[in-house]
Amino acid sequence: MRGIRPERDAIRKALAEVGLETQAGWKVRTYSTGMKRRLVIGKMLLFDPELLFLDEPHNSAGPGCYRAAQRLCVASVRARGGSAIVATRTT
Numbered sequence: 001m002r003g004i005r006p007e008r009d010a011i012r013k014a015l016a017e018v019g020l021e022t023q024a025g026w027k028v029r030t031y032s033t034g035m036k037r038r039l040v041i042g043k044m045l046l047f048d049p050e051l052l053f054l055d056e057p058h059n060s061a062g063p064g065c066y067r068a069a070q071r072l073c074v075a076s077v078r079a080r081g082g083s084a085i086v087a088t089r090t091t
Contacts, residue, residue, distance in 0.1 A: 006046045014042040017072055041073055050082040056089065 006014075015021045018038040023031070031039065044052065052073055074084040 004047070010046060014045045017045060018042040044073055045076065048080070049077060050080070052077045052082065052084040054084065054086045056087060 012021065012024070015024050018041050020035060020038055020042065023035065028036065028039065054073065074086065077084045
């Protein structure tokens with residue numbers, strides 16, 4: 001992860017924010033698609049990005065993942081004065 005080794009407390013906080021704290025000891029290969037997407041969101045939170053691109057964060061991951069992307073990532077980046085671009089499609 002970009003040569004950065006986050007502190008355990010930061011990792012625990014990110015997992016809690018995306019609702020994966022109870023699955024922290026699980027092998028990632030056992031995660032569902034939605035859980036894997038939430039894990040990616042948690043990783044993004046560790047880097048404190050100024051610019052965030054989300055490509056269809058809700059695609060096949062369920063409403064929980066979409067809400068996590070919106071609430072955590074987009075709101076977090078905007079609160080720090082950054083920008084977020086969310087690509088989505090409608091049918």
